[in-house]
Amino acid sequence: MFKGHANHREEAGPGTSAQSSRRESSQLQFPRDDTFENVRLFAQSHGLARHLDSFHKAAVVLQGQTTLDEIPLSTSELKALRDETERKWRQPKMLYFTILVCSVGAIEQGWAQTGMNGANLDFPKAFGVGSNSKHDTLIVGLINSGIYLSTGVLGAWLSDPVNNWLGRRGAVFVGSILCFLANLGSSLSKTWPQLLIFRFILGGGLGINASTVSVYAAECAPTGIRGGLAVSWQMWTAFGIFLGFVANAAVYSYGDDSWRLQLAGPFIPIIPLLLMLYMCPESPAWYLKHGDRYDLAFQSLCRLRNSGLLAAKELYSSHLQRTARLKMMDQEQISFSRKVLDLFSVPRIRRATTASYVVMLSQQLCGINIIAFYSSTIFSDAGFSDFGALVASCVFGFINFLGAFPAIWTMDTLGRRSLLLLTLPPMAVTMLAAGLSFNISADNPVHFGLLATLIYVFCALYSPGMGPVPNIYSAEVFPLSHREIGMSFAVATANFWAAILSLTFPRILTALTSQGAFTLYAGLNIVAVVLVFLFLPETRLKTLDELDDVFSVPTRTFVGYQTTEFLPWFVKRYVMRNKEADLPPLGFDEEYQELEQDEDDQEI
Known part of the structure; x- marks a missing residue:
């Protein structure tokens, strides 16, 4: 490296000494060796x-x-x-403008999800599917899960060919146009099948954007603050969720058709996104992947870095690493089907696929999307009025937004893996406590306050950890050759499980009641802790190219080290308070061992 x-x-x-030295050095000539x-x-x-x-x-x-x-x-x-x-955060305005544009896309993503949250209170009655029968609950669940099904089955997988043809900006443009049309179409639907079709179209657009925006931001960001900047996706998705809740409450008094306004609202942030998108530079990595256009990549980097020297250093370093890898790889063009097969057959890529799958699955197991989608229904079932449930959901959205801010600084200090292991256990506790709160009579005012507080605490724990990490992690772990298809798989995974959970939650709520549903998800949070501990290597402060070293460690070796070395050391050091407990190195790759155990920042 x-x-x-x-x-x-x-x-x-x-x-003065340094300035004098630079004046003298300015007269030096570069040596004429093989390097130069x-x-x-x-x-x-x-x-x-x-x-x-x-x-x-x-x-x-x-x-x-x-x-x-x-x-x-x-x-x-x-x-x-x-x-x-x-001064890692002293960056060009264009870099922050590019992240801002990505953030507008995230706002639309969050708002589109929560528009249905408020519409759930009215649209079932409008379409005659508002009873608790198996048929009606299935239809409502299908419409709610429609965007997730479409994203997982269609939108995420369209990302790779659309990115290949149009670039990162072009892919976001196409996805946003689909979202624009689908949001307006949903609001004009006359029957539930029409609404379902437009929700599927919306999922296609959201899938392309979700698979592209995080990759685009990661490829534009400097290594030292890549995690912090990539938090913007989750943070502004959370802000979009908050805006969606506010819009739901704002149009509540518009009568029986208020749900149409709630479903149309997410088109608003799409307009500035489309206007600003092509003011941003294209991803430098995309230029390198498609035609080795180093000249165009250098132009993009010069707009995204503080000097031409930094742009040259980053580009030439990438060239050296790519050249070394290409000597060991088949350089022929890889087909789409071959890329998909590589996700599960090539060891380095398979380990990234496993880690990405685990983190995306864990995000769904924790139960946040169920609360985001059905919070108004949950609060209403707990005894809140319809309007009170919408207001309580607004508070949930605002806490979700504010809670993401700490991750801007902790993502590249504590690391991705550590944030998850620190936040998932208390999330399980708060979810269990929320379930137990239903033992208090609904007539008791304590019930309302306790349930809302526990849901808000759960949200505050989710926002800096399980909220931003999955997208950031999945956007960075795959090699450039498989980055789009890898991110497509990650987004498809998240949305497949989100669709399953959204589709089944109305039935779970009916069968287990709210108390049983919360208790179930408390247990699933514990499952997520185990998965993260066993299968998620740390990626903090590594360049996108250096992550090849991280995933050179066989999964069996990593799991064995965590269970037989790290876990006993952790118990001795932090439970039994033995400060002299010694943690043996991983013993496979020295650089990877430093990434796991060295508390000092690694060189970039």
Whole structure:
């Protein structure tokens, strides 16, 4: 791996001495060895000859054998290199604008999900399926799960070909147009089959966007803050959920047709998304994957990084890593069916698929989407008035949004895996307590307050952990060659299980009552803890290319280490308070062991 520049920062002296050193170094000539001849050939073959000086400097920095003061860097270049780790959040406006545009897409995603939450109170009566019969509960469950079924079966899998043809921005544009038409069509439906069809179309658009936006953000973000920026998807999805709840309450008094306005509302954020999308640069990684367009990738990186030198360093490092991998891989064009097969047959990709499947499944097992979809129904069954249930759901959405903010900083400090293991156990406890709260009579005001409080605490625990991690994790773990299809599989997994849970929840609620349903999901949270502990490697502070090392560890080796080494050490260290307890290294890959156990930040 190429991690050179981090070794130099401490050696760059301050003040006049450093400035004098840079003036002297500016007269140095680059040595004419094989490294710089390779840089020259790279630049000339990819239309980057006029940026050769920047790539020469980048190569020296990546080698890590020379102090920064010995490289002919301008003051702005030196500052940019130092800011890369010392001031990680000082980034170009265009990077934050790109993340903002991705966030608008997330708002539409969240709002589209919660529009049905409020509509559930009225549309069944409008279409004559409002009874508790098996037929009517099945129809209501099918309409609610329609977007999930469509996303898992159609939308997510359309993402790969649409991305190949149109790029990341083009895929988001197509998905957004489908969502725009489906939201308006849903509001104009005259029968429940028409509504179901438009919900399926909506799921197709949401699937393309969900499979693309997180990948787009991850590919545009610098390594050091990739996790923090990628939190924006979940955070603004949560904000969209909140806006959806607010809109549901705002139009509640519009009579029997208020559900039509609730279903139409999510078209609002699509308009600014479509207007701003092509102001953003295309993903640099997409240019590399499709035609090795290093020149266009460099143009995108220059808009997304603080200097041309940082863009050159990142691009040339990626080139070196890709070249090394291609020497060991079949370079022929891979078909769609072959990519799908590779998800389960190629060891490195299969491990990423397993980890992605586990984290997406765990998100559904925790029960958050059931609460998001049916919170108004749950509060109404608990004795709230219809309007009171909508207001209580608004509070739920707002807490979901606010709770995501801590993840911006903890995602790249604590790490993805640690956040899940810290938040899932208390989520199980609060879900169980919420179920037990139904033992209190509905006539007792304590019942309302306790149930709402426990649901809100559950939401606050979900938002910084299980909320943002699945999408961030799945968007980064697959190699570039299989990133779109891997993310498609992840989104399909999440939406398949969301569809199953949404389809069955009305029946579960009828059969087990609210108390039994909450208790069931408390147990499923414990299942999620076990899955995450056994099958989820950490990815924090690794470049997208360096994650090949993380997933070089066989699953059996990783599971064995967690159960026979890490778990006993954890009990001795934190339960029995033995500060001298020793944790043996993983013993397979030194770099991976450092990722798991070294508490200091690793070099990028």
